[in-house]
Amino acid sequence: MTNKYKICIIIIVYCTFVCSYSVRNDNCDLDDALVKEIASYKNVTNKIIKDIKNELGSRMYNSFSEFIDKYGARPSGSKVLEDSIDHMINLTIGSGLNDVTTEEVEVPHWVRGTETLEMLQPHYKKVAIIGLGPSISTPSKGITAELIVVKTFKELDSLNKEDVQGKIVLFDEHYTSYGETVIYRVQAASKAARKGAVASLIRSVTPYSLYTTHTGSQHYDNDVPRIPTAAITVEDSHLLRRLFIRKNKIVLKLKMESTYDTQKSRNTIIDLKGAVDPDKYVIVSGHIDSWDVGQGAMDDGGGMMISWFAPVILNHLQLRPKRTVRAILWTAEEPGLVGAAQYLKLHINELDKINFIMESDEGTFEPLGLEVGGSKDAVCIIAEILKLFTPVDKLKVSKNPGSDIILFINKGIPGASLMNKNDKYFRYHHSEADTMDVENIDDVVNCAAFWAAVSYVIADLSVDIPRH
């Protein structure tokens, strides 16, 4: 993992979820002509939505389901990810849109091997476990060590180093929100290693568990030893804490195997060329890779699919907006926005051509609106556009909407992520439970209809979305 990836992980963690704020900008003073122009799109947006809801959307959903069922989990660097990218390229061409290109990306390829955790004392118990990528392996005989349980980094800091030295540390952290709590996943290993621990465990970062383990990325600091690190279920984390509080001596045996190298992957770029300004882009995006568990249907199969669908269906409906609608299927988001970082690097001299950048990576449940990052004027225009989609008209202003697109928003490009009724998102996130069962057909179709129609309006508007 290069420094680039590490920085990206930290950006995801600290910004995507923590820094957003929810302030509706009600002080807009848009030009009347622009307001009228936006309102004039009502017929076309209604038609797009109607056509998609009628039949085209359910066909897309079937393609989505076939894709997910065929490839399942699509981890960064794997052959199945590349096969799934080829599938989407063929699907695009098969749909009649031929403007598909790919850009090569070198991506992390961390492969989980056998992982087991056993409690040997005070009594024997198998403990479900999932390694956090890219954890190192344990020695082949495993690590057998005493466990200490803390709730917070602060609690660990308060301990003497000799009390931690040679032990396994479990962070039984309290879940408040993903944004706040995920720092335990990201930093557990290095925080524990700094105190001399030989391995670290966290309670899975989720608000609800049916003995479910949740993986995700973590980050090794360079100035401390790298130690194996994994998540256990909420239930076992509570159990181990109770045993610890009762003064039991807890001895665990941890075995983890993994390999790590880099592989070639690709960002996939699908263009519906603009009728007037083909060199100006409205980007709609989602990531095609997933973690190596479940089917990657929610994270981010659904977001990838509705973004892919936007230019494809506009082309099918013979709706060609002024600017290019570009769908990007990012590769290797999960190990740290790797595909997006490569796109930014390759296109760094043409960022002014990106008029607006959109991302769906927080579920395709019932659509609610958009979480927008950009200037006050940008927010005002998007707010006006959202009036076309009532009741899907919620607007949340955020410094950092989305995950991949944060890299672009931070460069001053306005953008938005899909707001949807995703209050149960973190039940499934990065777990075996991220399957097609999460993806309700009506919700996905409604998201796809909104996504295509809103991207059409932004791409066709007489004015660019203003920057800061």
Place this chain on the structure above:
Amino acid sequence: MTNKYKICIIIIVYCTFVCSYSVRNDNCDLDDALVKEIASYKNVTNKIIKDIKNELGSRMYNSFSEFIDKYGARPSGSKVLEDSIDHMINLTIGSGLNDVTTEEVEVPHWVRGTETLEMLQPHYKKVAIIGLGPSISTPSKGITAELIVVKTFKELDSLNKEDVQGKIVLFDEHYTSYGETVIYRVQAASKAARKGAVASLIRSVTPYSLYTTHTGSQHYDNDVPRIPTAAITVEDSHLLRRLFIRKNKIVLKLKMESTYDTQKSRNTIIDLKGAVDPDKYVIVSGHIDSWDVGQGAMDDGGGMMISWFAPVILNHLQLRPKRTVRAILWTAEEPGLVGAAQYLKLHINELDKINFIMESDEGTFEPLGLEVGGSKDAVCIIAEILKLFTPVDKLKVSKNPGSDIILFINKGIPGASLMNKNDKYFRYHHSEADTMDVENIDDVVNCAAFWAAVSYVIADLSVDIPRH
């Protein structure tokens, strides 16, 4: 598994959940003196509840948690079950109640070995699996066969035998309620074998899944070959059905190991001897065994614990009712009410001494009231008693409340099971998710308080609970 166990399983399935009906008997005409007598218990029931809620209940909860955390799953026939029985005996004596006996029971001892299911075609996928007890093993090299997927027994019946012969059958049954749906778990193997299948799978019997497998008992008919049988997750069941509907040839490789013998276990009997009629019994009960997954905290650790607690706490509070309050910790409920059947057999000549029999085996969530089986007069008295516990005063009349106690209710003994807010019960049932996390301290304490107080009143009343 003997015929006795088979009959018991069928009783559980068809009666416990299917046959109950919810009719409040409002046509009571109790003697005024009895109504007044019942009302006079308000002070004592208030005191019992207050004392338990104040501190005694949380101490009990801590004992419960320590018990569950120490022993975890306690399958029929296992050493850990016997150790856990010894623990409860010692806990009873330690609490100052010495009247503890055990009665030997020969119980099934089915031990799950390694179980794996892999999809080999149309592409490779590991499929989570849990064998249904007491499934036979596959040959050691496993069973590799094509899959057919049906939704109902009727759909299987409609197929030609040659289309099923040599294949694995998956029942992707629709979940309506446990009572209706569990017949797929119980009968899948023999229904499939009757058509020539070599193994059967069911979708786990649950209304909600996070890729969770649920085990449970099943029944082999004597007139068809015994075939291996297991449950998969709701998510994989849906996936396999989608692949099947899309005309994919699905080939599975199933490996299952298990052993089966019988062992000695014990019903545990704890008496608070009655002050006036020590030979008359009000029984409170729950089962101490569990399935071999999770911690068996909900099914039935909680029910066992609050039943154990009733005579213990009444003794501690120096409340000795007229009749004996007998707690029974049934053994081997899960393989088919084995402990309860043995108790019935041993005590068949003294059933007239059982005044009332209570059971908690459907969760110890927020208490609601009682599900009562018995004569109209019995129901009327219980309804009157429940008025002491408002708002825990719901009454549901049922032909077959409970599971173990059905054997006694069927002999004409009046009884009741604990009604509680258990609408999420089947998310956890027979799965790894049945842990102490399900057992909220306030709910368990409130159940325990209600259970002890209501059993006290019934045991102390001037009149016996009338039979049919």
